[in-house]
Amino acid sequence: MVEIYGTLGPACASAEVLEQMLALGMTGVRLNLSHGTLRQAEPELEALAQAAQRAGLDGLAELFQKLHVALAALAVSCGIYSFTGTNTQADVKAIAEKNVIIETSRAKSIEHEADIDKYTRQLEDISNSREYDSIKKELENTNLLHQIDQKHITEAKEKIGAYRQAIEDLSDRITICRQDLEAKKEELEQIVGNTAGEEAQLRARREEFAARLDARTLSAYDRIRASVHNHLAVVSVYGGNACGGCFNTITPQRLVDIASGVKLVICEHCGRIIVNTDTQ
Numbered sequence: 538m539v540e541i542y543g544t545l546g547p548a549c550a551s552a553e554v555l556e557q558m559l560a561l562g563m564t565g566v567r568l569n570l571s572h573g574t575l576r577q578a579e580p581e582l583e584a585l586a587q588a589a590q591r592a593g594l595d596g597l598a599e600l601f602q603k604l605h606v607a608l609a610a611l612a613v614s615c616g617i618y619s620f621t622g623t624n625t626q627a628d629v630k631a632i633a634e635k636n637v638i639i640e641t642s643r644a645k646s647i648e649h650e651a652d653i654d655k656y657t658r659q660l661e662d663i664s665n666s667r668e669y670d671s672i673k674k675e676l677e678n679t680n681l682l683h684q685i686d687q688k689h690i691t692e693a694k695e696k697i698g699a700y701r702q703a704i705e706d707l708s709d710r711i712t713i714c715r716q717d718l719e720a721k722k723e724e725l726e727q728i729v730g731n732t733a734g735e736e737a738q739l740r741a742r743r744e745e746f747a748a749r750l751d752a753r754t755l756s757a758y759d760r761i762r763a764s765v766h767n768h769l770a771v772v773s774v775y776g777g778n779a780c781g782g783c784f785n786t787i788t789p790q791r792l793v794d795i796a797s798g799v800k801l802v803i804c805e806h807c808g809r810i811i812v813n814t815d816t817q
C-alpha cells in the first residue's frame with residue numbers, strides 16, 4: 538500500500554480540507570512542531586479528529602482524539618518544566634549536600650578557634666624569639682583556615698537560599714497549573730451537563746419520528762445504523778453524485794430517485810439510506 542503523508546499547517550487546518558485529503562487517500566499526517574508548541578497544534582488535531590469522523594473513519598477519529606488529549610496533557614507538563622528549568626528532586630539533594638558542607642566547616646571552625654585561643658595564650662608566656670616566631674606563624678595559618686571555614690559556610694548558605702527559592706517558585710507554578718486544571722475540569726463537567734440535556738431532547742425527538750415510521754422501515758433503519766461504522770444510517774449526497782457515507786459514485790437513475798424523494802434509496806455500496814437534503 539502506498540503511504541501518503543500530509544503535513545498539518547495553516548493551509549489545511551480545517552476539518553473540511555482534511556476530510557477531502559482523507560477522501561483523496563491521505564494515509565498519515567505529519568505534525569510540524571519546529572515552529573510551534575504542542576498546545577498550538579491542539580486545534581489542528583481537533584480538526585483532524587473531526588475530519589476523520591466526517592469521513593466515516595471512526596477508528597481514526599478516536600485515535601486522533603486520544604492523541605489530542607495525550608498531547609494536551611503533555612503540553613501542560615512540558616509547560617511546568619520548560620519555563621522554570623528547575624528540578625525539585627535535584628534541588629533537595631543539593632541542599633542536603635550543602636548542609637553537610639556547613640556542618641563539616643562548622644566543626645573545623647570550632648577546632649580552629651580552639652587552636653587560635655591556645656596559640657594566643659602561648660604567645661603571651663613566651664620569651665624565646667625562635668619559638669615565638671614559630672607559634673606566631675601557626676596562629677596566622679590557623680586564622681587563615683578559620684576564614685576559609687567561614688567563607689564555605691556563607692557560600693553554602695547562599696546556595697541553599699537559591700535552591701529553596703527555585704523550589705518555592707516551582708510549587709507556585711504547580712499551584713497555578715492545578716488551579717487551571719480544576720477550572721478546566723469544571724468547564725468540562727458543565728459541557729457534559731449541557732450536552733446531557735441536548736442528548737435527552739434528541740432522543741425524545743427520535744422517539745417521535747420513530748412512531749411515525751412503519752415497523753419494517755424502522756427496523757431496516759436500526760439495522761443499517763448498527764452495521765455501518767460511523768452509525769450514520771441516513772446520509773446526504775456528497776459532491777453532487779457520491780454517497781455521503783462511503784463516497785462511492787451514485788448511478789444517475791438513483792440520483793433521480795433521490796431527488797424525487799418518493800422512495801427510499803439505499804446505497805448499493807454501503808447500505809446507507811441516501812436522502813436529498815433539499816427536500817428533507
Ligand SMILES: [Zn+2]
Pocket residue numbers: 780781782783784785804805806807808809
Ligand atoms: Zn454508500
